[in-house]
Amino acid sequence: MSDYILAKQNGRTIPLEDKIFGISNRAKKMIAEKGADSVINATIGSLLDDEGKLVVLSSVVDVVKSLEPVDFADYAPIGGIAPFREAVKKAAFGSFKPKTFTEAVATPGGTGSIRNTIVNYSKPGDQILTSDWHWAPYNTIAGEVGRSVAVYEMFDEKGGFNAAGFAEKAEELIAAQGSLVIILNTPAHNPTGYSLTLEDWDNVIAAIKKAAAGAESIILLVDVAYIDFAGDEEEYRRFLPKLEDVPENVLPIIAYSLSKTYTLYGTRCGATICMAKTREIADEFRRVCEFSSRGSWSNSAKMAQVILSKIYSDPQLLAKVDEERSKYREMLIRRGRAFEEEAKKAGLEIVPFDAGFFVSIPCENPDEISKKLEAEGLFIVPLAKGLRVSVASVSEAACRKIPAMVKKAME
Numbered sequence: 307m308s309d310y311i312l313a314k315q316n317g318r319t320i321p322l323e324d325k326i327f328g329i330s331n332r333a334k335k336m337i338a339e340k341g342a343d344s345v346i347n348a349t350i351g352s353l354l355d356d357e358g359k360l361v362v363l364s365s366v367v368d369v370v371k372s373l374e375p376v377d378f379a380d381y382a383p384i385g386g387i388a389p390f391r392e393a394v395k396k397a398a399f400g401s402f403k404p405k406t407f408t409e410a411v412a413t414p415g416g417t418g419s420i421r422n423t424i425v426n427y428s429k430p431g432d433q434i435l436t437s438d439w440h441w442a443p444y445n446t447i448a449g450e451v452g453r454s455v456a457v458y459e460m461f462d463e464k465g466g467f468n469a470a471g472f473a474e475k476a477e478e479l480i481a482a483q484g485s486l487v488i489i490l491n492t493p494a495h496n497p498t499g500y501s502l503t504l505e506d507w508d509n510v511i512a513a514i515k516k517a518a519a520g521a522e523s524i525i526l527l528v529d530v531a532y533i534d535f536a537g538d539e540e541e542y543r544r545f546l547p548k549l550e551d552v553p554e555n556v557l558p559i560i561a562y563s564l565s566k567t568y569t570l571y572g573t574r575c576g577a578t579i580c581m582a583k584t585r586e587i588a589d590e591f592r593r594v595c596e597f598s599s600r601g602s603w604s605n606s607a608k609m610a611q612v613i614l615s616k617i618y619s620d621p622q623l624l625a626k627v628d629e630e631r632s633k634y635r636e637m638l639i640r641r642g643r644a645f646e647e648e649a650k651k652a653g654l655e656i657v658p659f660d661a662g663f664f665v666s667i668p669c670e671n672p673d674e675i676s677k678k679l680e681a682e683g684l685f686i687v688p689l690a691k692g693l694r695v696s697v698a699s700v701s702e703a704a705c706r707k708i709p710a711m712v713k714k715a716m717e
């Protein structure tokens with residue numbers, strides 16, 4: 307009898323193994339057999355140092371050590387503790403002060419924000435719009451709640467953001483569904499490392515304003531999971547004021563995550579933050595998001611909420627955390643630049659890259675190429691349209707080696 311018979315009869319045909327974890331497990335096996343020097347594991351989505359150890363900000367660890375039992379053992383209110391709800395808006399917006407009605411509701415990571423936005427602002431059977439290159443769990447999250455993902459081509463023939471393709475697909479879905487949830491993951495997009503320029507943003511907003519005229523509602527979910535690893539924090543928040551220039555039936559929502567910014571991946575903390583044109587829309591947002599939380603994970607964990615509240619109540623501590631992160635960000639940016647340089651030398655085409663944890667390589671037969679590379683000790687992730695390399699998880703020296711290896715495997 308199949309292991310899956312009881313769930314399968316309900317249509318739950320889930321793959322035996324998560325693709326990325328499967329590759330990572332094979333990398334670990336090879337390390338155990340042949341030693342760490344023979345293997346490059348560029349599959350992992352967290353920031354590792356050059357020795358392959360998880361980077362954890364020591365300034366954040368100090369805050370963890372100062373916590374009282376009640377800070378981590380107690381329930382938090384469903385929407386999050388009050389100081390967190392204020393602190394997380396400051397963390398997301400930086401020095402920008404929105405004129406809109408903003409409400410923040412705690413979620414378990416950015417994932418929770420994506421889930422609650424889809425559940426509350428689309429109908430069962432609807433399609434959610436994102437780019438062809440995208441973080442695969444968007445499909446899982448949408449699928450789990452009876453929605454699916456539709457895509458537009460992210461880049462045009464000049465290698466820029468394909469605003470025309472975006473506009474066309476948005477109009478098409480609005481004509482079919484009446485309303486639309488759009489996910490834009492920027493800056494430092496996963497998996498390409500692309501950041502929308504301010505001009506790209508002008509084009510996106512113009513398209514949304516036009517589409518909104520014939521729509522019941524448009525939700526623009528900006529997934530900023532990598533915002534603090536893209537480059538200067540303020541520079542990469544300059545798009546935020548543009549989100550205010552939309553009509554009342556367009557609701558911008560920020561999916562904010564503490565996973566990368568505070569190296570708190572496992573504490574499962576983030577927030578969903580709205581930028582509403584009216585008090586009523588903001589109040590409704592808070593109500594529906596809290597209701598969905600209650601019906602899925604209930605309260606979010608309290609610990610990281612307290613940590614962020616403490617960081618934002620102490621300007622010196624905040625400066626220390628920001629400074630420590632900036633050193634690691636520089637390390638990550640150096641790795642990305644090294645990869646780009648070597649790709650150019652090797653004649654390896656990569657998808658337009660700005661910054662972030664990943665670089666992508668377009669190719670026709672990603673599964674075949676990655677299999678070949680595994681045999682040589684290089685572990686990367688095959689996607690639908692190419693290969694994803696995590697520069698976050700390997701040293702600069704490895705970033706200099708990988709492009710030529712991939713190029714050779716493609717010949």
Ligand SMILES: Cc1ncc(COP(=O)(O)O)c(C=O)c1O
Pocket residue numbers: 351414415416417418441491496529531562563564565571575576
């Ligand atoms: C594009 C993108 N969005 C959102 C997330 C959410 O992460 P978390 O739920 O850990 O905050 C991730 C994490 O890898 C991501 O890559």
